[in-house]
Amino acid sequence: MTKAVKPAAGEARHYIRIKEQILADIAEGKLQPGDRVSSESELVAAFGVSRMTANRALRELMFEGVLKRSAGIGTFVSPKHLDVDLLQIRNIADEILERGHTHKAVVVKAGLMKADANVADALQLILGAEVMHSLIVHMENDQPIQVEERYVNPLVAPDYLSADFYSMTPHEYLTQVAPITAFEHIVQAVKPDRAIRKYLGLKNDHPCLRVFRRTWSGEAVVTCALLYYPGAQYRLEARSSKGPSKPVAILGEKQ
């Protein structure tokens, strides 16, 4: 058999094409979490590649947490989860786009307000100081996955509200004017109140992860935020640098 040893000019590498196809199928919903993915030999037939190439595509997607494989059974789409790395401030938009999904942010509120006791304490400002406030609902594939209520310290990032967020995300703007040197995450499980339930489209008794996050630049607190996630569906991960190589099933969960 004389197969082309190289993909046609301009095309991506074979194993990358396979990965992209699978990621696209997941993004479009053709493949749902738990679904079986084509086996290596099926990919061999479909893409006209050797099994080692198909193997590489699937193995890398497994390392990346997209797929789960087990010998003798097959390859399956991992249960979807959001990696909110507690050790890192990540941009949720990037994270969603990385998964090949669409991200949309609905700005519910944005403006100046006077700091109440909690906010003033969190941002280390005096009571009644002006702070910038925004409430945003982040959507993944048009499904709400995070409510973000953010307070920004105007002494550190005075142009936050007037910045051009078409050419630069708020996240990028903040990292530029005030690089994060420290942060704090406090995680709780709560019963969300009515407003949060509405934004996330949750039922009354659905548990919810609430993350309280503050970021520092030097000695100054730059932002504090409350982040709400539908709790049983998404999960927060915190790993030490050496960390595990691949995601595993969580004890007590059905595979």
Add this chain to the structure above:
Amino acid sequence: MTKAVKPAAGEARHYIRIKEQILADIAEGKLQPGDRVSSESELVAAFGVSRMTANRALRELMFEGVLKRSAGIGTFVSPKHLDVDLLQIRNIADEILERGHTHKAVVVKAGLMKADANVADALQLILGAEVMHSLIVHMENDQPIQVEERYVNPLVAPDYLSADFYSMTPHEYLTQVAPITAFEHIVQAVKPDRAIRKYLGLKNDHPCLRVFRRTWSGEAVVTCALLYYPGAQYRLEARSSKGPSKPVAILGEKQ
């Protein structure tokens, strides 16, 4: 040429042996950040494997951030990045005593069991391998605050069950026989099942934090555990080293 197609019985896979050798050299300081690592063809000669096998070992170490590679130049040890232990593994007993409260632990179960699929996966053991299992309810001032279901890898800590936990806590024992070099925390908000509710004395609709934790010592997984906390009452904190000086009120909470 007739090379052994399989590594000798009991030995790790070839590509894993190569990875371990390189990691060991880095750990011992024989390889410093920036140093050049043996090229694929040198590894072929040294380990008697094919280039694809050497390639896999190096490629995976690159994915894991240990090595940097560039075509035409070679493979190099990545510059060491900061090993920030943002989330520590803390002993809940210490934590309670630090608050000046009394700590009590109720051992509900303790013994050997055969690993099911989830446990085997989490501990990187084969299905049905014997593992040590314990279910403990931790009490602060006689109120339950944590349910801990723990699985311990007997290959790493064989004497775990028979150790003298009067003179030494399980936590101290484990740190001694297998110092933790890495860990992983996955946090979810869940509705606890009946058993957990009973242990924690919770009402039906009370949300709950579930933490799935694994700890490593070198390459081996030492323990994995499911920790349940009554969610709205207790909180998990993750802070970067610079972190905040004192705890603050959480936004949205009544003081």
Add this chain to the structure above:
DNA sequence: TTCCCCGGCCTGTATATACAGGCTAGCCGC
């Protein structure tokens, strides 16, 4: 002396092939 090309080393990708071992459905004998 300077510039360019080429050979040699290195990684990146791809193929065909092979054996091991997990898992399951279905057949066959009892």
Add this chain to the structure above:
DNA sequence: GCGGCTAGCCTGTATATACAGGCCGGGGAA
């Protein structure tokens, strides 16, 4: 009908080989 064995599918690992292309140093041409 039941239990055990096997054929077949699947992943996991390993090998030998091949070609492409980045990078570099040395040697020869200008």
